[in-house]
Amino acid sequence: RGVRPPPTRIAIIGAGIGGTSAAYFVRQKFGNNVPIDVFEKGDVGGRLATVEIEGNEYEAGGAVIHPLNLHMKKFVEELGLSARPPTSSLVGIYNGKEFVFEESSWFIINLIKMVWYHGLNFPRMYMWVEEMLDKFMRVYRYQTSDYSFTSVEAMLNALGGNEFLQRLNKTVDETMQQAGFSQKFIDEMVTPVMRVNYGQGVQINGFVGAVSLAGTDSGLWAVNGGNKVVCTGLLYASKANLIKGTVTSVEEKIRPLRTGEGSVHLYQVNYNTDSGESYSQYDIIIVATPLNSGMSGIRFPFSVPAVKNPYHQTVATFVKGKINRSFFGCPEPCSLQLTEILTMDDPNLFFSSIGVVTPVKVKTDQPLRDSANDPVWKVFSPEPLTEQQLGLLFTSHGAVKSKTWLAYPNYHPPERVPPVVLNERIYYISSIEIAASAMEMSALSAKNVALLAHHQWYENTDKIDQEDLNEKIKSEL
Numbered sequence: 001r002g003v004r005p006p007p008t009r010i011a012i013i014g015a016g017i018g019g020t021s022a023a024y025f026v027r028q029k030f031g032n033n034v035p036i037d038v039f040e041k042g043d044v045g046g047r048l049a050t051v052e053i054e055g056n057e058y059e060a061g062g063a064v065i066h067p068l069n070l071h072m073k074k075f076v077e078e079l080g081l082s083a084r085p086p087t088s089s090l091v092g093i094y095n096g097k098e099f100v101f102e103e104s105s106w107f108i109i110n111l112i113k114m115v116w117y118h119g120l121n122f123p124r125m126y127m128w129v130e131e132m133l134d135k136f137m138r139v140y141r142y143q144t145s146d147y148s149f150t151s152v153e154a155m156l157n158a159l160g161g162n163e164f165l166q167r168l169n170k171t172v173d174e175t176m177q178q179a180g181f182s183q184k185f186i187d188e189m190v191t192p193v194m195r196v197n198y199g200q201g202v203q204i205n206g207f208v209g210a211v212s213l214a215g216t217d218s219g220l221w222a223v224n225g226g227n228k229v230v231c232t233g234l235l236y237a238s239k240a241n242l243i244k245g246t247v248t249s250v251e252e253k254i255r256p257l258r259t260g261e262g263s264v265h266l267y268q269v270n271y272n273t274d275s276g277e278s279y280s281q282y283d284i285i286i287v288a289t290p291l292n293s294g295m296s297g298i299r300f301p302f303s304v305p306a307v308k309n310p311y312h313q314t315v316a317t318f319v320k321g322k323i324n325r326s327f328f329g330c331p332e333p334c335s336l337q338l339t340e341i342l343t344m345d346d347p348n349l350f351f352s353s354i355g356v357v358t359p360v361k362v363k364t365d366q367p368l369r370d371s372a373n374d375p376v377w378k379v380f381s382p383e384p385l386t387e388q389q390l391g392l393l394f395t396s397h398g399a400v401k402s403k404t405w406l407a408y409p410n411y412h413p414p415e416r417v418p419p420v421v422l423n424e425r426i427y428y429i430s431s432i433e434i435a436a437s438a439m440e441m442s443a444l445s446a447k448n449v450a451l452l453a454h455h456q457w458y459e460n461t462d463k464i465d466q467e468d469l470n471e472k473i474k475s476e477l
């Protein structure tokens with residue numbers, strides 16, 4: 001049997017972090033001669049977007065990266081970009097009436113407060129998250145050795161066995177209660193973290209809950225110039241062809257071979273651009289945009305399971321102004337120095353968090369915070385803020401800009417996980433988001449899909465869905 005020729009053309013739908021990292025990994029795997037088309041109806045970067053306020057740009061979507069997110073780290077290094085540390089903040093937790101926790105600028109005071117209010121819940125939480133993170137890190141070894149998975153479940157199982165799989169079936173509330181965390185700690189500390197990171201409380205699944213808690217680790221960072229520059233960089237490095245258009249449908253086409261013997265099965269991507277309707281044909285299609293209702297609207301010649309639920313709406317509103325400290329129970333003159341206010345679950349609260357943000361570009365000649373000027377605050381809320389609500393949160397304000405996102409899945413365990421393989425040679429990167437939506441999750445799903453597409457094309461089955469991978473890899477070393 002001869003070696004199969006490479007695919008004639010590969011399509012990637014979506015130029016967010018999933019789609020652009022797929023272009024990068026597909027180029028690595030399939031070589032320089034395969035044409036890659038990337039379709040994008042909006043801006044390159046997708047949900048990694050910025051908002052401009054008075055000449056500065058601020059992260060409006062995916063904002064933070066964990067120090068152990070190795071794909072994002074490598075992209076930044078290889079693209080010659082640089083990291084920007086997040087601004088230090090003083091965090092307060094607000095229950096709708098008063099603060100249940102106020103961070104101090106003194107480490108020792110925070111330590112005493114934490115132990116006083118929550119006993120050993122804090123250190124235990126860090127250990128709990130670190131244990132999961134340790135297992136999660138196995139993915140990098142698997143991928144470096146070219147192993148791939150045909151489903152999110154198979155990947156999670158290879159990383160953390162049944163424990164990881166079970167995280168998708170229970171809420172983070174149940175999971176943490178069963179692990180012995182106090183309900184007071186879950187309500188006062190865990191819920192606010194879920195609300196700021198995923199706009200939802202502790203009813204989200206235990207896996208995304210742990211990822212969200214990893215987002216409280218120290219050393220988080222972002223990309224200097226904006227996280228979206230990783231996407232433009234990856235697209236450029238992959239030498240893919242960007243098609244600015246909306247994909248409307250994918251059709252299957254059977255073309256008889258010229259020799260008269262047999263036929264080839266191709267996929268036709270139909271799309272609209274400013275110059276009208278068009279189509280192109282491909283051997284492989286990678287879908288890197290959520291197919292959930294109200295999102296992409298692409299029609300396929302088959303049904304896609306588990307993508308019925310719409311994504312969760314989150315509005316990011318940027319306000320340059322003076323926060324109304326008396327709204328938070330501290331009438332002027334008020335010594336409240338908090339720069340990040342997270343909230344507990346309270347049906348009367350119209351926002352989930354409010355915090356000071358700094359521009360995405362590090363300017364050496366400008367202090368990160370400038371006391372002469374009002375800071376820019378980012379407010380997360382489920383609905384756009386009304387004038388009246390802005391008036392409650394700010395005593396005075398200048399520029400206001402907002403961005404409404406369908407940001408991440410509505411998490412409702414037990415989760416129905418969408419497939420990674422939608423059909424023969426059609427792959428779905430965004431299925432990973434039901435486990436957890438984060439930049440690194442999309443990047444690793446993209447690498448998995450690039451490996452899987454390559455192995456399936458060249459019928460390399462010994463690199464797909466291998467059992468006991470952790471042990472197998474150890475014996476290979």
Ligand SMILES: CC(C)=CCC/C(C)=C/CC/C(C)=C/CSC[C@H](N)C(=O)O
Nearest residue numbers: 062063064066132133136197210214215
């Ligand atoms: C399994 C565990 C504990 C971690 C996996 C590693 C990982 C993906 C860490 C990401 C942590 C992080 C930066 C969380 C922030 S939440 C995502 C947020 N919505 C955003 O994208 O900004």
